[in-house]
Amino acid sequence: MNKMNKDYVKTHxxxxxxxxxxxxxxxxxxxxxAGFPSHAAxxxxxxxxxxxxxxEKIIDGTIIEVKENCVVVxxxxxxLVTLHISPETRIxxxxxxxxxxxxxxxxFYGYGEPNEDGTVYEMEQMEINIVNLRGAVVSxxxxxxxxxxxxxxxxxxxxYLVHITSETLVSKEEQEVPFARTQLDLKAGDGVQIIGLKLxxxxxxxxxxx
Amino acid sequence: MKKKAGFIFEAVVLLCLSFTLGAIFWWNIxxxxxxxxxxxxxxxxxxxxxxxxxxxxxCGDCDNNKMHAAWPHLPQxxxxxxxxxxxxxxxxxxxxxxxxxxxxxxxxxxxxxxCTCNGPGGCNGQxxxxxxxxNTGDVIIDLTSYAFLHLHGNLGDGxxxxxxxx
Numbered sequence: 135m136n137k138m139n140k141d142y143v144k145t146h147x148x149x150x151x152x153x154x155x156x157x158x159x160x161x162x163x164x165x166x167x168a169g170f171p172s173h174a175a176x177x178x179x180x181x182x183x184x185x186x187x188x189x190e191k192i193i194d195g196t197i198i199e200v201k202e203n204c205v206v207v208x209x210x211x212x213x214l215v216t217l218h219i220s221p222e223t224r225i226x227x228x229x230x231x232x233x234x235x236x237x238x239x240x241x242f243y244g245y246g247e248p249n250e251d252g253t254v255y256e257m258e259q260m261e262i263n264i265v266n267l268r269g270a271v272v273s274x275x276x277x278x279x280x281x282x283x284x285x286x287x288x289x290x291x292x293x294y295l296v297h298i299t300s301e302t303l304v305s306k307e308e309q310e311v312p313f314a315r316t317q318l319d320l321k322a323g324d325g326v327q328i329i330g331l332k333l334x335x336x337x338x339x340x341x342x343x344x
Numbered sequence: 345m346k347k348k349a350g351f352i353f354e355a356v357v358l359l360c361l362s363f364t365l366g367a368i369f370w371w372n373i374x375x376x377x378x379x380x381x382x383x384x385x386x387x388x389x390x391x392x393x394x395x396x397x398x399x400x401x402x403c404g405d406c407d408n409n410k411m412h413a414a415w416p417h418l419p420q421x422x423x424x425x426x427x428x429x430x431x432x433x434x435x436x437x438x439x440x441x442x443x444x445x446x447x448x449x450x451x452x453x454x455x456x457x458x459c460t461c462n463g464p465g466g467c468n469g470q471x472x473x474x475x476x477x478x479n480t481g482d483v484i485i486d487l488t489s490y491a492f493l494h495l496h497g498n499l500g501d502g503x504x505x506x507x508x509x510x
Binding site: 153154155156157158159160161163178179180181182183184185186187188189192194210211226230243244245259261264266268269270271286288289290305308309310324325326327329341342344 | 359361362363364365366367368369383384385391392393395408409411440442443447448449450451452460463464465466467469470472475476477483489490493494495496497498499500502503509
């Protein structure tokens with residue numbers, strides 16, 4: 135190859151490389167620009183999973199034996215489980231820490247620290263005989279302690295006797311007021327939600343009326 | 345010197361032209377339609393219930409001991425029990441529930457039942473956070489007691505403000 139040919143090849147190779155570099159650069163820059171989110175702020179963002187209580191700590195069941203500082207319960211998944219109850223365990227039975235005794239036949243929902251095989255729990259919190267009813271008022275009767283309602287629960291259509299007592303908290307314009315200090319104008323057909331304590335006879339003492 | 349400057353000028357012009365050519369080429373390549381990235385959501389209230397035994401509910405397999413929930417719009421089961429319009433889901437749909445009380449906990453649940461959300465006491469009620477009234481709204485999802493405890497930490501509030509992503 136003579137010198138003239140060599141110069142010709144070198145010059146054209148230079149321009150060729152320059153064109154290729156330019157095209158590739160253009161593609162990369164366009165690709166990067168297109169990848170930037172332009173309206174991500176307008177779209178609802180799925181929040182990260184962050185539960186309040188880990189699943190492995192949750193336990194529920196029915197009390198079948200009461201011992202000193204512990205109870206034995208029947209759980210539908212784990213079978214018999216022993217729950218250790220300490221002075222630090224928060225217990226709701228109609229209200230928080232009202233020292234009502236835990237009795238055989240009570241049901242509960244709660245959580246605590248399980249041992250390795252999940253047969254013993256150091257309980258942190260228990261809510262005992264708590265029910266959540268949503269339904270229509272069938273009848274209302276005034277009694278000495280407050281009101282007795284017949285409530286037809288919305289899911290099953292099952293009827294419940296609900297006692298509204300002087301301590302029942304009633305929602306009144308963005309605040310809750312004990313029934314003793316307010317009026318509750320309930321009549322047949324009204325829809326209500328009630329959080330309450332289920333008694334042994336199947337009736338419910340309302341702690342809150344929504 | 346003049347010859348060198350002319351060479352550099354020509355090189356820069358060619359580089360710019362080829363750069364532009366590359367960019368135009370990329371923009372004109374037909375691209376596959378991107379999957380939609382949007383998430384639907386609905387704000388409202390969540391309550392809890394414990395009527396599932398593993399073989400019942402509108403979908404036939406609702407379980408109190410799982411992260412199951414009832415949704416008010418499940419056309420495959422004939423369920424249209426919402427106060428105001430919510431998205432239509434099917435049995436087994438996974439949704440993410442975000443508690444709007446302080447702490448803002450979030451948990452995934454699966455839909456396995458029909459919520460009678462528009463029944464008595466469901467629409468236009470008051471939610472609570474740690475015993476204090478939070479806001480007025482409609483129930484849009486009913487969680488099993490297990491799921492409610494996992495998300496909120498207590499059952500006593502009974503009705504909490506949530507955002508459901510689906």
